[in-house]
Amino acid sequence: MRIAFFCPHSDPLAATGEPDAGGQCIYEARVAEQLARLGHEVRVFTRRWGGKAVRQDICDGATVFRYPMGPEGFLRKEDMGPHLAEFVERTLIRQATWLRHASAIHGHYWDGGATALMASLALGKPLLFTSHSLGILKRDRITDPTPDGSRFRYDLRIRAEKKILNAADAVIALSRTEREALTERYGANAGKIRIVPGGVDTGAFHLRLDKTELQRELGFTTDHLLFTVGRLDPRKGFLELIEAVPIVVETLRSAGKTVTFLIPIGPEQPSPDELAYRHALLRRADELRITEDIRWFHRLSDEELFQYYEAADLFLCPSPYEPFGLVLVEAFASGTPVVATPHGGPADIVEPGVDGYLADPRDPAAFAARILDALLAPETQRRRMRAAAAEKARSRYAWPSVAAAIADAYRAVQP
Structure with a gap:
């Protein structure tokens, strides 16, 4: 199978300590690597900034492609919303031939889910979604300190998550807690959800x-x-x-x-x-x-x-x-x-x-x-x-x- 990962903010090959680098990036890199070892081809699409290479291999069969969107330099994931359509357009243009033969489009986090949704509609491909974190649960624990909600932009994120979940053909939940939140707080179809935890090398x-x-x-x-x-x-x-x-x-x-x-x-x-x-x-x-x-x-x-x-x-x-x-x-x-x-x-x-x-x-x-x-x-x-x-x-x-x-x-x- 050919699998497309959409993850604008979470570069799988981000350096440790880089802004927004962390467990999600490691997860994406290791899943892509292991899928490649199983004989599948994976292309990961993420945002280019900081002078990084346009193309970089994770391993044979798994490659990261970086395309610019929005302003120069680091861009917080909370501020990517207005630029996501630009990211999808650039990706679809530059990866048109490969994506036409893709088996599935997999979005990671809400920004990846939103771009994957746009791509799946344009291509007529199955959509999968892994949230990695849910806005409603994070909002329960961490209050936005800004009067206009601009620090975390929970309203935008939660609306996007609901649309993605409604459209997805399958949802990967990392835990039972996440599955319960998906069904009880978001109204997601339980039949679409599979629990697959993260892993370790x-x-x-x-x-x-x-x-x-x-x-x-x-x-x-x-x-x-x-x-x-x-x-x-x-x-x-x-x-x-x-x-x-x-x-x-x-x-x-x-x-x-x-x-x-x-x-x-x-x-x-x-x-x-x-x-x-x-x-x-x-x-x-x-x-x-x-x-x-x-x-x-x-x-x-x-x-x-x-x-x-x-x-x-x-x-x-x-x-x-x-x-x-x-x-x-x-x-x-x-x-x-x-x-x-x-x-x-x-x-x-x-x-x-x-x-x-x-x-x-x-x-x-x-x-x-x-x-x-x-x-x-x-x-x-x-x-x-x-x-x-x-x-x-x-x-x-x-x-x-x-x-x-x-x-x-x-x-x-x-x-």
């Missing part, structure tokens, strides 16, 4: 049940190492995490233990929004007198990322809302349990007390309590949690099985 991550030796090799001398990662965005909950840090530090200190938190502060050349959020993090840490308990980092290389996953005693996901939580599965693949938000996909990934815990990051005491439950447990229990996390990553979230399930969805909508 288990071969890229190294399982380590004894963490101490690697922590020392990396220069960490405290008793515990806690890790979180993500782009510098208020939606990732790092400021909420900061509020829980002093509770954890003081409780461990009373037990004669020390801890280091690994927390990102964004790229070395941040955008104005990233810079403002960085200052807020540093200022709050200074106010709480926990700066010495935090190791801040900028952009990580892949090697550093894998090492920190492997070395950490816990991975933390403090997002107020997380649609899936690919980072949790990556942590699991390294034998690292998690403490994560219960809002969204993590509720389907984490089995509390077995491979991690769930707690609302907006309640610092509750989030800190679950961290402490994990760290202060007997070593035998902590080892069992590490082993359970690793087993779940390998048995449930390996990329080949994820891609095979998505390929089945493409076959099911063929005329």
